[in-house]
Amino acid sequence: MTTDSQRQDSDLAPDAAAPADLSPAERPARPPHDFPWMRVPTQRSMRPVVGPQGLRLEDVDVDSYGDVPDHWPYRNDTPRGAFPSQNIGLAASYSIFDKVEVWSENVRVLYEDAIRDRWSSATDVPWETLKPYPEHLERAICQICTEMSEQAYVTVQVFSGWLEKISYGFHEVKNFLATLIYDNARHVEAFRKRALANGGGLGIESPGIYHRGPAASMVFTELVITTCIVRASFNMITVDTLKRTAKSEAERVLYSNIARDLQRHIDYGVGHLTYFVQRQPQLLGQLHAWLSRAEGLLVADQRFDQPFNEAMILLLGKNTEEGRANYEDVRRQWVAYYLNRLADARIYDHMTRLVPELKHYLPEGAAMPNSVSMRPPVEDPALT
Amino acid sequence: MTINQDTMEQLRAETDYAGLGLGWLDPGTEWGVRAQAGRKGLTLDEINRNPYGEVPEFTINFTARPRGAKARPEAPRLGNRLRSKSEVWASTIAMLYEEAQQRQWSSARDIPWNELTQLPDDLELAMCQLCTFLTQVEFIAGDLPGRYVKEISADHMEVGLFIATQIMDEARHEDVFRKRALANGGGLLQAGPGAVGLLQVSDFAEMTTLLHLVAEGFVQSLFRMGELIANNDAEKKIFRLAAQDESRHVAFGVTHMKYLIETEPERREEIHHYLDRQEGLLGTTQAGLTSGGQSAESLAILLGGGTAKIDLGYQKLLAIRKRQINEYMHRLEVIGLGDRRERMNPDMRQFLDPVRN
Numbered sequence: 106m107t108t109d110s111q112r113q114d115s116d117l118a119p120d121a122a123a124p125a126d127l128s129p130a131e132r133p134a135r136p137p138h139d140f141p142w143m144r145v146p147t148q149r150s151m152r153p154v155v156g157p158q159g160l161r162l163e164d165v166d167v168d169s170y171g172d173v174p175d176h177w178p179y180r181n182d183t184p185r186g187a188f189p190s191q192n193i194g195l196a197a198s199y200s201i202f203d204k205v206e207v208w209s210e211n212v213r214v215l216y217e218d219a220i221r222d223r224w225s226s227a228t229d230v231p232w233e234t235l236k237p238y239p240e241h242l243e244r245a246i247c248q249i250c251t252e253m254s255e256q257a258y259v260t261v262q263v264f265s266g267w268l269e270k271i272s273y274g275f276h277e278v279k280n281f282l283a284t285l286i287y288d289n290a291r292h293v294e295a296f297r298k299r300a301l302a303n304g305g306g307l308g309i310e311s312p313g314i315y316h317r318g319p320a321a322s323m324v325f326t327e328l329v330i331t332t333c334i335v336r337a338s339f340n341m342i343t344v345d346t347l348k349r350t351a352k353s354e355a356e357r358v359l360y361s362n363i364a365r366d367l368q369r370h371i372d373y374g375v376g377h378l379t380y381f382v383q384r385q386p387q388l389l390g391q392l393h394a395w396l397s398r399a400e401g402l403l404v405a406d407q408r409f410d411q412p413f414n415e416a417m418i419l420l421l422g423k424n425t426e427e428g429r430a431n432y433e434d435v436r437r438q439w440v441a442y443y444l445n446r447l448a449d450a451r452i453y454d455h456m457t458r459l460v461p462e463l464k465h466y467l468p469e470g471a472a473m474p475n476s477v478s479m480r481p482p483v484e485d486p487a488l489t
Numbered sequence: 490m491t492i493n494q495d496t497m498e499q500l501r502a503e504t505d506y507a508g509l510g511l512g513w514l515d516p517g518t519e520w521g522v523r524a525q526a527g528r529k530g531l532t533l534d535e536i537n538r539n540p541y542g543e544v545p546e547f548t549i550n551f552t553a554r555p556r557g558a559k560a561r562p563e564a565p566r567l568g569n570r571l572r573s574k575s576e577v578w579a580s581t582i583a584m585l586y587e588e589a590q591q592r593q594w595s596s597a598r599d600i601p602w603n604e605l606t607q608l609p610d611d612l613e614l615a616m617c618q619l620c621t622f623l624t625q626v627e628f629i630a631g632d633l634p635g636r637y638v639k640e641i642s643a644d645h646m647e648v649g650l651f652i653a654t655q656i657m658d659e660a661r662h663e664d665v666f667r668k669r670a671l672a673n674g675g676g677l678l679q680a681g682p683g684a685v686g687l688l689q690v691s692d693f694a695e696m697t698t699l700l701h702l703v704a705e706g707f708v709q710s711l712f713r714m715g716e717l718i719a720n721n722d723a724e725k726k727i728f729r730l731a732a733q734d735e736s737r738h739v740a741f742g743v744t745h746m747k748y749l750i751e752t753e754p755e756r757r758e759e760i761h762h763y764l765d766r767q768e769g770l771l772g773t774t775q776a777g778l779t780s781g782g783q784s785a786e787s788l789a790i791l792l793g794g795g796t797a798k799i800d801l802g803y804q805k806l807l808a809i810r811k812r813q814i815n816e817y818m819h820r821l822e823v824i825g826l827g828d829r830r831e832r833m834n835p836d837m838r839q840f841l842d843p844v845r846n
Contacts, residue, residue, distance in 0.1 A: 142679035142783040159597030165671040187677035195685040225590040227530030265635035283660030290653035306520040310554035313564035412513035424505040
């Protein structure tokens with residue numbers, strides 16, 4: 106797989122250079138074996154201990170190997186902790202070399218947890234337990250699943266394209282993002298399977314307004330906000346709603362598994378924003394701008410998404426009034442959940458900057474927290 | 490199938506749901522689908538046994554609309570550019586995706602790390618050097634196909650989903666080889682030139698040719714010889730599991746290229762061109778996995794059983810090289826490029842077995 110151009114035969118293994126059936130006289134002269142690569146000054150003698158959860162990233166990425174520099178200096182694929190090649194080869198397509206752009210302190214744990222918690226929609230959901238719904242409710246569920254599947258595909262598309270921008274120095278982030286992409290791929294087909302497994306079918310695509318958030322993000326942190334903070338938190342509430350109204354074990358298992366995946370994505374988002382704010386407090390205003398843009402896109406998307414809104418109303422009430430009221434509660438719950446996640450990230454003062462359509466879900470006269478130690482004046486929904 | 494009109498009338502006429510439009514209840518999409526789990530569960534193949542499984546040869550779906558859902562004319566486009574099914578599709582794609590789901594493994598828990606044994610310094614360092622190389626190149630094999638996912642229409646979403654599994658696999662490979670280097674007293678050693686050159690492609694077919702058919706194929710052949718390289722059960726399992734993953738990636742490459750060449754035979758020479766280029770690099774410098782600088786030395790030490798037996802190791806390395814090239818030729822025959830035998834770079838062709846009659 107080595108592809109840089111080198112002087113012919115410069116890296117030939119002595120015997121690999123010539124087929125075995127050539128006479129000795131035709132063989133190239135054998136250079137002495139010196140093995141300089143055995144003497145490079147990298148750290149040795151680590152003996153990580155295998156813990157109860159196996160040998161995790163946090164067990165091996167220690168000492169010099171765990172030291173993640175604020176700025177990664179190599180433009181090629183040199184692994185962190187290896188001795189860099191003295192020959193300058195091709196530069197890769199990386200454009201992210203600063204830790205603050207991608208880092209989250211929990212990223213190693215989240216990567217390993219994602220692998221530990223892996224599941225398959227084909228075999229880990231007891232599909233045979235699905236129960237029939239009245240037709241209008243089945244159509245409502247199918248409409249919601251259609252849009253959730255669509256959103257997940259956009260997430261797969263957008264994050265997959267960012268991988269080649271993130272340099273090797275932050276390999277744990279690339280590892281975690283691989284799980285995020287993989288999780289979302291599973292969500293694409295899991296929601297689709299739900300729509301096609303119970304006598305239903307797919308509904309109408311979403312207005313697509315929100316897709317512009319992730320798809321047009323120009324900075325990675327903006328992408329994290331649109332996907333892991335705003336979208337994932339709203340989806341968390343939606344999935345929780347689907348789970349609460351589910352009639353079968355299959356659906357409860359499905360939505361629980363998806364919620365567990367979303368929780369990791371949100372945790373990464375919160376961790377990244379925390380790191381971002383701690384290291385660049387002067388850019389807090391930038392964060393607020395990104396958050397407001399994402400909120401605005403979400404509100405616009407929902408304003409034009411009559412199918413989704415009415416599907417939620419059908420699902421949540423025996424009549425329009427009850428459905429609307431309960432859907433309002435869901436949205437109120439999301440705003441509370443969202444503000445609490447921002448508070449977790451030490452962004453405690455976003456409340457007054459919420460877009461108006463979301464601000465009205467706050468309690469009247471609610472006082473804005475004025476320090477990182479204060480929680481938002483809205484109860485954190487207990488989601489499991 | 491349209492919604493039961495009685496239901497619709499009831500929803501609208503009775504005051505229960507007054508004020509709602511409810512037009513979306515009747516989107517005109519296929520209705521009444523009841524996919525059943527098969528022997529392997531509710532797989533993509535099972536849910537594709539109806540009109541939702543009809544994959545268009547040429548998509549006009551430029552938004553994120555799931556295949557079979559009703560389109561909104563006002564929905565914005567997202568930049569999907571790969572319109573033709575033949576550009577991305579593989580007949581095995583749904584099966585490969587589900588297999589990837591079933592065969593996920595954990596580098597933390599599925600490798601018997603406690604089986605790592607204290608090795609002589611030369612063997613430990615050789616394994617660490619090989620792992621340094623592998624951890625270096627594995628991410629490229631995820632980053633590169635990842636670049637193209639945004640261009641794959643939701644009508645061909647199975648391909649995007651499969652690439653997501655490959656991204657996951659490659660991340661795990663980077664992780665497991667790094668862990669092996671750091672787990673037994675060695676460490677990461679000398680970084681090499683790496684695989685950055687693979688990123689210099691412009692087209693999906695070019696990417697698949699270089700990455701899946703050639704590079705991943707060569708790595709797969711190497712991993713399948715892992716029994717010869719490994720010193721203990723932990724290392725054997727690493728190579729075995731990684732080879733299993735690579736087999737899926739190679740299978741995608743083979744079945745995609747077969748589909749492409751069958752449906753667009755006019756692209757044969759273009760594919761040969763990509764192969765010419767890659768073989769040129771491999772052939773003129775022998776800079777493949779098994780013969781490049783410190784990677785070759787470390788492999789020869791491992792295969793021979795120590796620095797003192799490196800000559801024996803190089804002989805075994807030649808056998809691996811021969812196997813790599815013959816398996817590569819077999820893949821080319823499967824996709825319909827059997828004439829590559831005559832066109833192959835002579836430095837590689839010399840390793841080919843004679844054609845069987």
